[in-house]
Amino acid sequence: MTARRVVITGAGTINALGHDVPSTLEAMREGRCGIRALDIQDVDRLSVKIGGQVIEFDEHTHFNRQQIALYDRFTQFTLLAAKEAMTQSGLSEFGGRMAARSGVILGTAGGGVNTWDENYRTVYEAGKNRVHPFVVPKLMNNAAASHVSMEWNLKGPSFTVATACASSNHAMGQAFWMIRSGAADVMVTGGSESMLCFGGVKAWEGLRVMSKTACRPFSANRDGMVQGEGAGIFIFEDYDHAKARGAEILAEVAGFAMSSDASDIVMPSKQGAARAISGALEDGRIAPTDVGYINAHGTGTAANDKTECAAVADAFGTHADSLMISSTKSMHGHLIGGTGAVELLACVMALRDGVIAPTIGYEEPDPECALDVVPNEARDAKVDVVLSNAFAFGGLNAVLALKRLA
Incomplete structure (x- = not known):
């Protein structure tokens, strides 16, 4: 059977830069920083007091009391972003065969x-012996995927992936x-994360990999x-399916590859990253x-x-010097399991709008990161193929490869 083409027909987001795609892309174009002082309980007990927090968000504006009892913050974010993506895609009703051939695959760490x-806090700090009966369905990693499937009647393949920062x-x-x-025609996909609570930040503090001031990728x-x-x-969709219903196509998903370093639980490997990059190119015949x-x-x-710069140099050889490579984490922070999904928006923007999101906070060149990191200001440039890296x-x-629809 001939492999089918896959396209993106809808996108949605909520993150520290904006509560939807247009505001997020505007912030990326302007090189705006969404990292700020954290507003969470017991922040004074943390040594790291900054984060890419979603602000001006009131769950009661979007959900009723019964829903809030079921939806953790990461699920709330997912449902709001999914609604935006569905609206843009033009898909609204899933029934019969279409429902059976549509599913949900989401990432969260x-x-x-x-x-x-x-x-x-309820059990250990307040000393209470009971918790809400919906605690388990609220906290489980597949909660967001399950609620999206129920919201839209998606009865096809649905599950959650948890691979830390590559989820x-x-x-x-x-x-x-x-x-x-050919196993599905439409898939809702991406990811979400909400770890900016006392326990979530405190756990990451223990790794001693957190900045107390700013995220400055590639800067010395x-x-x-x-x-x-x-x-x-x-919304990922079969190309013929999307074309038949006259959908607007944002980009084509051309290739994907995975690899495992099989070496260390926290230290990245140049060889493992380079294999994933080269694999995505090979998969997409790019x-x-x-x-x-x-x-x-x-x-x-x-x-x-x-390590990432070395991997790019290995995978691309002399062409690495001609590539633009930027990290939008400098603006919205590291969303852990949800990060690749928000970053894919920058890839779509590059293909559709010819705007390359910058790496802000760049202050000093690093000889070990001697690539074009698009420092501090967005750049206008026409590109036809882009990659999105995630190394967990x-x-x-x-690694995902996207291209402009030919």
């Missing part, structure tokens, strides 16, 4: 971390393969990552010289950034 945090890319890659293979004076939160959701932009994993840690703790790598 922690799932309902806010629910865990609140209920640990969203792994989820979107699986959705891509589902459609390309970078001193760590900054957490963020939010969701990015996309020549390295066709790639114009890479949205980097670019966490702002000393180890990740130099545990040595799990996932």
Whole structure:
């Protein structure tokens, strides 16, 4: 059977830069920073007090009391982003065969971390012996995927991927393969995360990879990552299915690859990352010289950034010097399991609008990161093929290739 083409027909998001796609892309074009002082309980007990927090968000504006009892913050973000994506796609009713051939694959690293945090307080701090009967369905990692499937009557393949910081890319890659293979026609995919609560930040503090000041990817004076939160959701669709109903196509998903470092639980591997990059090009039958932009994993840690640059140099050879590579984590923070999904918006913007999102906070060149990192200001440039990198703790790598629809 001939492999089917896969396209993106809808996108939705909520993150530290905006509560929807237009405001997020505007912030990226302007190089705006969404990282700010955290407004959470017990922030004074934290040594890291900044994050890419979603502000001016009132759950009661969007959900009723019964829904709030069921929806952790990461699920709320997912449902709002999914609604925006569905609206843009023009899909509204799923029934019969279409419902059976449409599904949901989402990524999250922690799932309902806010629910865990609140209920640990209830039991251990307040000394109560009972928790809400919906605590388990509220905190489980698959909650968001399940609620999206129920909201839209999606009865096809649906599940959650949890591979730390690569969760969203792994989820979107699986959705891509589902459609390309003929197992589904429409997939809702992407990811979400909301770890910006006391326990979530405190756990990350223990790793000693967090900056207390800013996220400065690729800059010689970078001193760590900054957490963020939010969701990015996309509608992946069979090309012929989308064309037949006259859908607007945002981009084509051309290739995907995964690899495992099989070496260290926290230290990244140049070889593992390079294999995933080269694998995505091979899967999409893309020549390295066709790639114009890479949205980097670019966490702002000393180890990740130099390793990623070395991996890009290995995978692209002399063409690496002609590539643009930027990290939008400098603006919205590291959304952990949801990060690849929000970053894919920058890839779509590059293809559709010819705007390359910048790496802000760049202050000092680093000889070990000597690529074109699009420092501090967005750039107008026509690109036809882009990559989105995600390299996770545990040595799990996932790279997506997108191209302008020909």
